[in-house]
Amino acid sequence: TQLLEQSPQFLSIQEGENLTVYCNSSSVFSSLQWYRQEPGEGPVLLVTVVTGGEVKKLKRLTFQFGDARKDSSLHITAAQPGDTGLYLCALNRDNYGQNFVFGPGTRLSVLP
Amino acid sequence: DAGVTQSPTHLIKTRGQQVTLRCSPISGHKSVSWYQQVLGQGPQFIFQYYEKEERGRGNFPDRFSARQFPNYSSELNVNALLLGDSALYLCASSLARGPNTEAFFGQGTRLTVV
Incomplete structure (x- = not known):
């Protein structure tokens, strides 16, 4: 059973464009993490969102946690080629902080 | 400080063989997790x-x-390798101090089974 769904699966845009990717679940989760993974590398944590309705900004990236804590979005403003990668959302299934369920990811390609 | 290190980085094995992958966590991290990432998918939790x-x-x-x-x-360790075991195997370490703990991933071991 896929606990997390992500959309779109693939996205190819020109440098300077804006984009939004989504992470959804049928279940409520206490917190959600967003990771970016570049080719040949492991995922790197971008942000953790905890509170329903929470908005966090990381330079040109804006993360939002849905009010009902069942969905999240990542918005990138003025995308750059360096934003290219696989964007993964993940939730923790236990209280110890190491049993993650990952979504299938959105593969973003930003063309110069 | 060194991050999470994994070895080897790449490995080719034949069906039926056995493989051992290694991971060194960040200093001070007592929790280590393993994930399998098949091409085109998100990581799947193993241990x-x-x-x-x-x-x-x-x-x-x-x-x-x-x-x-x-x-x-x-x-x-993976015994009796199957073609479907071909994947990127990721190791992550953390302080494991709650559900919001950050996990730090290594760059992975790319295993190809032929």
């Missing part, structure tokens, strides 16, 4: 170890086993 004890196991066959050593490094 978590904390203080040398197994704390979690994903939906993987008994051909997969792991252990953690007193220095908190870890090994993942």
